[in-house]
Every structure is written in structure tokens, then in C-alpha cells.
Amino acid sequence: MKEEKSEIVITSLDDIARELGLSKSTVSRALSGKGRIGAQTKARVRQYVKKAEYKPNLIARSLAQSKTYNLGVVLPADSDLAEKPFFQVFLLGVCEAASANDYDVVVTVVVEKDISALKNLVRNKKVDGIILTRLLVHDYAAAYLKRSGIPFLVVGSSSDESLVQVDTDHESACENLTSLLLSMGNRRMAVVIGSDEHAVNISRYRGYAKVMENRPEGICREIVFQNVGSKTAIDKSVEGIMKEGADCILCGDDIICSQVLSKLNAMNIRIPEDIRVASFYDSAHLKYNNPPITALEIDVKELGVIAGQSLIDKISGKPFTRRTILNYQIALKKSTQ
């Protein structure tokens, strides 16, 4: 009986080396492009590998390089996190950069002072680097990562120049949006903004305040609501603003804005006829609102891609930018006309 030729299964560099009559180091060099290798040998190996549909064993590569090929992304453990499009879209961007570099993404959460999950990730050497997605004014996670020595970057702005930062210039963006709305005839500009524990809220408020302080009437404290987090607090802020009277409400972010809109709707207040509304951050929450909402638009996916790529560059010892600032756009919509 004619013996059937058994198919050769290629599972490792050794198999390829044996088949081609080379050493596995030569095959490794041919595939990585590193080290000295003849062009002919390189082409021969690559052609064979393509035909055999060989995929390198990433666990073995990790072992040899003492790297995990994982990026850690730290999210805040907010109860309504799933409702925050920022983090979802940001993760998409990070995953895109990671995938393009043979990295995977490991997600963990921190609850302000409780950074035990992050510590486990670092201690157990599960990741090569970390991205902190929300920078706090007193950030325990950032302080810990600095001590640990693991490469990391933060999404946000800090005066601490040792931190690698990726962010939008929120202060300048909010300053420009506030100025623009004033130039459109609005005089009494109310603001509803979240916790001043979050660095981003500080920057946004600073942008608003910078413009308002330079006006003859200054900042009207009775229509300024900071550290507003809960739905109840936002509702009370809106009631206060309507009682005191304002031309426009500036919302600290998309979540606050959607709750402000909901409260105004419940009070039968029309936008923009009775009051104008704008948001310091746009998202899917506001995209389909009627009327459309004036807001600052940021390419969050691009933010994720840049954060991911910057961290990988830092891990790989390549040159990286210590502070990357992304552009923003002011999208003027019907809510402020």
C-alpha cells in the first residue's frame, strides 16, 4: 500500500530550522530582522514561514525578553462607568495601538485610595506598563506607580513634569468656548461642574473662570455650582440657576449635561428659547439630543491610540513625547443659538 506523505506541522522555530537546515537563531534573526543575516537566507525563511502559516509563540518571546506584552489600563471604579462613553472609546484606541504592536490590554479598576487591584497587577508582573485614565489632584495610583518604577502614563494634565501626560488643553478649550458664547450675546453664564478632586474639572473651571473674572461683573457665585456629582445635586443646581436667572448653562461634562437637559425638560424649560446650554465635553450621550448641543469635541479614540503608542514607545526605550496635547473643536449647535 502506498504510504501517504504525512503533513509537517510547524509549531516552533526549531521545526522551521530543521526543515530549512538552519539553526533556530538564524530563523529568529530572519523573522525579527535584528542582527546580521544574509538577504537570501532571510527571504528563504520568510517565504517558508508564510507558506507554513507559522505564528511565533508569544509566551516564549515574553519569557526570553522578560516582557509580558500586556498593557494595563486603569479605570476609575465609578458605579455608572458603563454609561460613560469616554472610557469605552478610549479603550478602543488603546486596543488598536496595542494590537498593532503585538500587545494585549489588561483592564483594572481603582477606587480612589484603594489601589489594591493595581498593586496586584504590578506585583504579579502582569503588564509592562500602565495607563491611568483619570488623573486625580491627589492621585494615589500615580504616586504608587512612580515608586514602583514601572513605565506608566496619565491621561490628564499635571504640573508634575516627571509624569508622561496625554491630554487635551481643557483650560484653553473651555476658555475659548466661554469667550465665544459671551461674544454671541450671553451675559450671565452659569456653570455646573463635577468634583474638584478630578484634575480635568479643575482645568475646565479654570478656563471658565479666566474669562469671567475679566468681566466687569466678575464671577456670579450664585450661578456657579462646583463639586456637583449626584443627580439630586445637578437637579438642585438647575433649580438654583433658573431661580437666579442665567442666559446659558455651561456643563462640566457630557453626563452632567444630559442630566441638566433632563431636569430642564422636566421643568418645561425650552432650549434655546428660555435658556442656552453647552457642554465642556461631547459624547454619544449628547449627539442625538434635540436640539443638538454645543460642545467641545475631542477625538477620544485618537487619545487612546496616542496613549497606547506612547506607552509602548516608552516600554521599548524608543523616544517618546513627555506631554502630548490633542486638538479640540468647538461644535456650535442649535442649543446656543
Place this chain on the structure above:
DNA sequence: CTTCTTCTCGGTGACTGCGC
């Protein structure tokens, strides 16, 4: 049975050596 040592996995990279 316990403890210690060696081997294993697949890939990397510094070093070595061959041939022209």
C-alpha cells in the same frame, strides 16, 4: 516522604567560528 537539583518549554541575543 521531603528536599534539592535538573530539565523542560520556545525564543532571544551575545559571542564564536568558518569560509571567502
Place this chain on the structure above:
DNA sequence: GCGCAGTCACCGAGAAGAAG
């Protein structure tokens, strides 16, 4: 001396084997 390919130690953790 240069260009190239081969050798070998190493990575980390668990399994297997050896010794007491």
C-alpha cells in the same frame, strides 16, 4: 577582515528525577 550562520546561556515556573 568581513559577512554570515551556529552555539549556548538565559528567561520563569512547574514537572520530573535524584538523593538522603
